[in-house]
Amino acid sequence: MTDDQLPSRGYDGFRGIVRELASESTPSWAVPVQPAPDAPNVIVVMLDDLGFSDLAPYGSEIRTPGVDELAAEGYTLTNYQSTPVCSPARAAFLTGLNPHRAGFATVANYDPGFPGYVNEIADDIPTIAESFRAAGYATFLTGKWHLTKEAHMHDGADKGSWPVQRGFDRYYGCLDGFTTQFNPHRLVSDNSPLTIDDFPEDYYLTDDLTDQALGMITTLRSNDPHKPFFLYLAHQAVHAPIQAKDVDMADYRGRYEMGWEVIREGRLRRQIELGILPPDTVLGQVDTDGSAAVASWSELTDDERVAAARYMEAYAATIDNVDQNLRRLIQQLKDMGEYENTIIVVTSDNGGTSEGGLKGSQSYLSRFANAVGPAAAWTRNMERDPELIGGPQSFMVHPRGWAAVANTPFRRFKAHTFSGGVRVPLIISWPQGLPKQPGDFGLRDQFAFVTDLGMTVLQLAGVEHLRSRYGVPARDTDGIPFTPILREPHHAGVHHSQYWENNGRRGMLSGRWKLLTGHDTGDTISDDQWELYDIRADPTETQDLATFQPDLVRELADQWRSSAWNNTVFPLNDDNSLYRQRPSTEEMLAAPLTILPGVPTLERYRSSRLIAFRSFEIVVDVDRQAGDEGVLLSHGDQGGGYVLFAERDRICFSYNEYGRMHRMSAPWPGTGPMAVRLSFSAVEDVQWAFHATVDGQELFGAERLLQLVGMAPFTGISIGIDRGGPVDWDLWMRKRSFRYSGRLDRVTYLPGKKAGYDPETIINVEAEVSRIYE
The missing domain is CATH 3.30.1120.10 (Arylsulfatase, C-terminal domain)
Structure with missing residues (x-):
């Protein structure tokens, strides 16, 4: 190309030159593409931990008229199967690769150094979002990602595995595996965390994710009336902690007092009536002992049955609310005149979870402490008022008996390879492109796997999956489009092993x-x-x-x-040891750290490295004047955490022990510049001995506090305010996030010695790489 070509040929000529060059040396994704005029929109709604029978078309008593409408117009797959846990399912859906080949043997939290456990999508694996975008689609994601390992979720980390870098034009949601409905611990918009001091009184995450999705769609239409879009709406519901609106729970009050055996039998009966299962289907047996045991409803005490029924009311209400929001999405498409030409998929990532144990729990995060083995002082369910179940103060997970109901009629649960862990609902509707033939009720019993789903929606939309990414040839996919079984009810199927x-x-x-x-x-x-x-x-x-x-x-x-x-x-x-292996590159996260006021709340995992399984000190440098009030430091939420604050000329400390509160306070010892020092000493039985001083003067302390481990504290560190879910509910009711009114200079974390019971092992990455290549 000569210097005078651009002016003489103008902008259109320049575009032509780019296309000519692209055809010779540039990968196809770099060439602008105009989608076909009748290209359909594509929406995939994926719930989290939803069981096979939890939607009405699959036999549930829970009201899901939005899902019912899609099933009536579309296709209900009765033998669609996924992976036992969430991240592998999401990776397989988005890439078309079997989960281990995609790098996701299990949940995307850690990287022990093996190819199947990378827990991030490799550079030579295109996502279907990248394929849609290359085909001229707008690409949107709201909700759960969970395809970035923990060490890369903080704001100073490499963001190459974040959604916007993996094919989505817009992203709004939570990078983590779960969060809360009323006070999400960390929301990210595109590549930046949102700083939200106080959520609105009527805030609910499922509503918010749908609002954001609708906003992305209507914004697109306000700018381009024809461009098709791919929307991946990945709900956090119904992953624990399960939280529901009072108004939705009220609709299910008293519906579950007959117990899980009765509800499970009723679901099977409806499944047979609906044709979901053959008439001779029998209920899969439940275990009566061992780690998968289900208690008989009759074995529970009266109080336990009251609480158990309340757990299921909250679970049902959460699903009901998802359907309410699905109906809003459907109505928006109808108002835009685009419903008929939109492919809509509703599914789940894996089966219903048994994490709640025999009787359920209101302290979900305390259940992650099993990595350190038995601790005499530990409890996996902090007793709380049953009236709190399902509300913002409760980090609840339902009893295993209700998980057996969710997975009706199959055996076992999430994390298992029995059908209860992997067989999930899948409904596909596309009135314009996949109309039903007379006499076809839309039921399909052919086997399909999660790797097939992404490949199927690409094929239905007429979009070719990318064969390269940034000029690097892409790995071959494992997924097989199951379009033939949708169009031909008696097709033999496409995926057989x-x-x-x-x-x-x-x-x-x-x-x-x-x-x-x-x-x-x-x-x-x-x-x-x-x-x-x-x-x-x-x-x-x-x-x-x-x-x-x-x-x-x-x-x-x-x-x-x-x-x-x-x-x-x-x-x-097989022994969970790989969970405990962390690369030496993470050691920098446990170095002393100074945090200044005004900084956004630190990410959960990055914050945890400063305190997990170790002794540590926190130094708060403050210039205190009479009347100064507010939060100096907070770390955590209703699931567990601690907050240091000033109120009524007293310095106060609240420690939330997975729902059990410890509160202490003392008069401020004067005014002016001073250093408040909080000292946590790791002692036996996974506990801390705690004491606080101001310039060496003792304030208060506690001999034993259960350490915050596993996923706690779930909300990261905030300075000068208590963001996210409140640590101390009573304080929040009085003052909300309670921004500090005085001068707060800095907060310094000084991580100390690791406890002997720390389960984590540090792998020296540089040494291992050198050893391999030598």
Whole structure:
């Protein structure tokens, strides 16, 4: 190209030159593309931890008229299966790769250094959002991401794995695996965290995510009336902590007092009536002992039954609210005249969760402490008023009996390779492009896997999945579009075999046969027994045929092993040890840190590195004057945390021990510049000894406080204010976020010695890389 070509050919000529060059040396994604005039919009609504039977078209008593409408006009898949936990499902959906090949053996929190556990999408793996964008679509995501490892979620981290860098024009939501509905711990808009001092009185996250999605759509239409869009609406609901509006819970008051056995039987009956399951289907058995045990409703005390019913009322209300927001989205599309030409998908990432144990819990975060083994002082459910269940003060997770109901009629739960962990609802509607034929009720019982879903919506929209990314050839996908089974009800299906693995639990599907094994922490792989089921005749996995078909067991076990090697499944995290391995690059997060007033709330994991399983001190430099009030420092929320504040000429400290409050205070010892020092000494039984001083003068203390570990404190560190969910509810009711009115100079964290019971192991990354390449 010569210097005079640009002026003589003008802007259009310049675009032509770019296209000519692109055809020779530039990857296809760099060339502007105009989508077809009739290209459909695509919306994928994914819920979190929603069980197979939790929507009305799948037998639920919960009202979901929005989902009902989509099912009536579209297709209900009854044998769609996902992964046992969330991040692998989301990665498989967005990339079309089997989860371990995509780098997600399990939840995206850590990186122990193995290919299947990278927990971020690699540079040579395009997402379907990038494919849609390359095809001329606008791409939007609201809600849960959970495809960035913890060490990369803070504001100074590499953001290459954040949504905007992975194909989404706009993002609004939570990078983490879960958050709360009334006071989300951290919301991100595009690439920046939002600073919200106080959420509105009527704030509810599911509403907010839908508002943001609607705003993105209407903004697009105000600027371009024709450009199609891809919207991935990834709800945090119904992942714990489960929180619901009072008005929604009121609609379900008294609906669950008959107990989970009765509700489960009712759902199966409706499933058979709806044609979801064959008439001879029997309920999958529930365990009566072990880690997956379900208590009989009759075994509970009267008080326990009252609380258990309340847990399910909140769970049902949360799903109901998701459907209310789905209806708002549908109505907006109808008002715009675009409903008929919009592909809408509703699904879940995995089966219902059993994290609530036998009786449920209002202190969800205390349940993550099991990584350190038994602690005599520990409790996994801080007793609280049952009236708080489902509200903003409760970090609740429902009892395992209700999880069995969610997964009706199947066995087991999230994290398992039994059908209860992986068989989930999937409804697809596209009135213009996938109209039903007369006599077709839209039920499809052919097997489909989560890797197929993203490839299917691309194919339906006429969009080719990218073959390269930034000039690097893309990895081959594993997903197979299941468009043929939508168009042909009696099609034989397109996906006939699939492996599963999660924390040592394995599964292999081949045609009508499914081989699987349970696995509990502490067991060895050699102790596990393969179980064999004919899922065509026995979809609820009740008749183990392994002893009758040893040759078939060996054949399928070999097939699983071959799939495992081909998909980078090894090493197996069968003893949870890989969770505890952290790269040495994270050590900088535990160095002394000074935080200045006005800084946005620090991210959760980045904050936790300063205090987790260690002794530490906090020094608060303040120039105190009479009458100064407000929060000096806060870290955490109603799930657990601590807050230092000044009120009525007293210095006060509140420690929220997973819902159990400890409050202490003392008069300020004078005015002027001073240093408040909070000292936490790690002692036995995963506890801290705590004392506070001002310029060496003792203020108050506590001999024993349960340490905040696992996912607590869930809200990160704020200086001069208490943002996110409040640590001390009574203080918040009086003062809300309570910004400090005086002069606060700085807060310094001084991490000390790690406790001997710290489960984490630091891997020297540089040494390991050198060893490998030598």
